[in-house]
Amino acid sequence: MADHVPQEPYRGLPSSEGWQLSFGDPDVAPPQPRVYPLTAGDTNSGGLTEEELAVVFAMTSRRPEPFVEIAQQVNTQKAADFHERWVLGYGHASVAEHAVLHMAVEDISRLACDTLEDNRLASYTEKSSRYQVLPRYAYHVPDELPLHSKARRTYVETCDHLLQTYHDFMTQASIYLPEEMPRRETETEAGYSQRLRRVVTDNCRFLLPAATLTNVGVTANARTIEHLIQKLMSSDLLEERRLGTEFRHRSRQITPTLVKYADRNPYMERVRERQLHAGVQLKGEPEDTPAEVTLEHHDPDGEAKLVTALLFRSARIPYRQVWERVQQMRPARRLGVVADTLAQMGPHDTPPREFEVVDFTFGLTMDYGAYREFKRHRMQTYIPQPLTVDNGYVVPPLIQRAGLEGQFKEAMGRAGDAFHGLATRHRPVAQYLVTHAHKRRVLSKMNLRECYHLFQLRTQTQAHFSIREPIEQAMRLAVEAQPDLFRHMHLRHYPEWWPFDQRE
Numbered sequence: 001m002a003d004h005v006p007q008e009p010y011r012g013l014p015s016s017e018g019w020q021l022s023f024g025d026p027d028v029a030p031p032q033p034r035v036y037p038l039t040a041g042d043t044n045s046g047g048l049t050e051e052e053l054a055v056v057f058a059m060t061s062r063r064p065e066p067f068v069e070i071a072q073q074v075n076t077q078k079a080a081d082f083h084e085r086w087v088l089g090y091g092h093a094s095v096a097e098h099a100v101l102h103m104a105v106e107d108i109s110r111l112a113c114d115t116l117e118d119n120r121l122a123s124y125t126e127k128s129s130r131y132q133v134l135p136r137y138a139y140h141v142p143d144e145l146p147l148h149s150k151a152r153r154t155y156v157e158t159c160d161h162l163l164q165t166y167h168d169f170m171t172q173a174s175i176y177l178p179e180e181m182p183r184r185e186t187e188t189e190a191g192y193s194q195r196l197r198r199v200v201t202d203n204c205r206f207l208l209p210a211a212t213l214t215n216v217g218v219t220a221n222a223r224t225i226e227h228l229i230q231k232l233m234s235s236d237l238l239e240e241r242r243l244g245t246e247f248r249h250r251s252r253q254i255t256p257t258l259v260k261y262a263d264r265n266p267y268m269e270r271v272r273e274r275q276l277h278a279g280v281q282l283k284g285e286p287e288d289t290p291a292e293v294t295l296e297h298h299d300p301d302g303e304a305k306l307v308t309a310l311l312f313r314s315a316r317i318p319y320r321q322v323w324e325r326v327q328q329m330r331p332a333r334r335l336g337v338v339a340d341t342l343a344q345m346g347p348h349d350t351p352p353r354e355f356e357v358v359d360f361t362f363g364l365t366m367d368y369g370a371y372r373e374f375k376r377h378r379m380q381t382y383i384p385q386p387l388t389v390d391n392g393y394v395v396p397p398l399i400q401r402a403g404l405e406g407q408f409k410e411a412m413g414r415a416g417d418a419f420h421g422l423a424t425r426h427r428p429v430a431q432y433l434v435t436h437a438h439k440r441r442v443l444s445k446m447n448l449r450e451c452y453h454l455f456q457l458r459t460q461t462q463a464h465f466s467i468r469e470p471i472e473q474a475m476r477l478a479v480e481a482q483p484d485l486f487r488h489m490h491l492r493h494y495p496e497w498w499p500f501d502q503r504e
């Protein structure tokens with residue numbers, strides 16, 4: 001494969017004439033595969049804009065020339081006309097996927113960040129509450145609460161108290177912790193203080209309200225950005241609507257045509273409102289001991305479906321006939337098919353796509369801090385209930401051991417009272433006061449391939465304990481329900497209850 005990368009615009013690349021001549025002509029060498037970057041803004045690529053680049057790629061559908069030649073014929077106006085006609089006019093939205101945007105988003109609430117990150121076809125990296133100590137006054141104050149109102153004052157006092165307690169706990173836990181976690185002989189001073197700090201931040205983050213500010217880097221294509229803007233602008237929170245407007249303004253500087261009509265979407269607003277009313281009517285039965293994690297649905301035919309899919313790929317007969325053969329197989333033979341597939345899988349490899357034919361649906365109740373990590377797994381379908389203080393909260397273990405439980409509960413009590421005070425008149429806004437300790441219910445449907453990824457990643461000891469525990473429970477339920485699907489899954493750390501020989 002040619003490794004030539006153009007250093008100057010299009011110089012040294014074969015022309016379309018030579019490329020076309022080569023067809024069926026024994027005297028002309030056939031075209032060789034070629035890979036080269038066309039990068040927006042790169043002068044070697046002709047200084048294309050993101051929108052021009054998207055047109056260059058779209059035009060290869062109908063044009064025989066190499067991309068670099070098509071690029072020479074595209075300019076800003078032509079690109080805008082193309083997008084107006086094809087993407088916006090005829091709805092060929094996939095063209096917009098070739099225009100990529102990087103957005104730096106700073107000082108938004110964690111609540112707004114959840115909505116921003118609720119777009120699975122994008123990439124995010126967010127400020128971590130595990131690796132950073134968050135500033136005392138860095139929280140969002142919603143403008144839905146009128147200036148000088150009692151509601152606003154209560155809101156501010158509650159956030160101040162939560163963040164003040166967070167900082168006090170950071171100090172007190174840092175003093176307490178070395179008693180129970182002495183320095184290891186082999187450990188450097190810097191390594192030791194980093195280890196201490198991680199335990200302290202992991203435990204103190206429970207006090208942070210959803211109003212706490214965060215930064216997030218977003219990389220997404222223009223199609224996803226348009227959807228993201230619509231979603232934000234259709235929100236019931238002013239902060240999110242403003243964020244959507246700003247996103248649109250900034251995105252238009254990069255892809256002026258592709259996000260031109262991004263706006264609030266009445267359909268999205270209606271769906272949200274209708275669902276809210278429909279769900280609220282449902283009356284529940286009191287639960288004595290509400291389970292934290294339940295396996296709501298799984299497919300008893302899961303193993304047969306997986307084996308059939310694995311054999312189907314190389315079979316030369318229809319799916320139905322492969323399925324019938326699998327029904328007749330002995331269990332050991334079926335297991336052998338799965339074992340063979342996974343035999344060489346290393347710690348960073350993923351099972352093949354066939355593992356996506358089997359689904360599991362879990363009901364999870366986890367603290368908001370854990371939820372924020374959980375929802376970052378984009379291959380699942382997750383459906384959260386609104387943030388509330390009514391599902392109770394978690395008291396982090398270090399806070400208990402350090403004798404800070406009383407102060408912690410007082411802070412939770414204040415947050416709970418303020419939440420209820422606000423919720424009667426400003427239900428969406430009250431969510432800002434829910435802390436990372438408060439529990440949230442979420443429904444999650446994921447396929448077996450994502451189960452492997454999630455279970456492997458989030459049950460390892462480096463994972464935060466508040467997500468490690470529910471994910472281990474989910475894993476246990478899935479393994480107990482369908483052991484043969486997990487018999488050959490490799491984990492970094494096997495739990496005590498693991499039912500198989502770890503080398504299977």
Ligand SMILES: Cc1cc2nc3c(=O)[nH]c(=O)nc-3n(C[C@H](O)[C@H](O)[C@H](O)COP(=O)(O)OP(=O)(O)OC[C@H]3O[C@@H](n4cnc5c(N)ncnc54)[C@H](O)[C@@H]3O)c2cc1C
Pocket residue numbers: 121122123124125126127128131350376377378379450453457462463
């Ligand atoms: C110990 C630890 C620390 C972390 N610290 C931070 C942090 O400080 N800040 C932060 O923002 N996040 C952090 N994360 C979250 C992490 O970066 C991931 O966003 C999160 O775990 C989701 O997992 P995932 O990206 O592997 O895949 P999922 O979204 O679960 O998708 C499953 C798999 O699909 C593929 N995939 C999905 N989407 C894409 C895509 N767009 N492009 C290519 N492949 C894709 C990948 O193979 C991926 O592994 C941390 C995670 C861990 C475990």
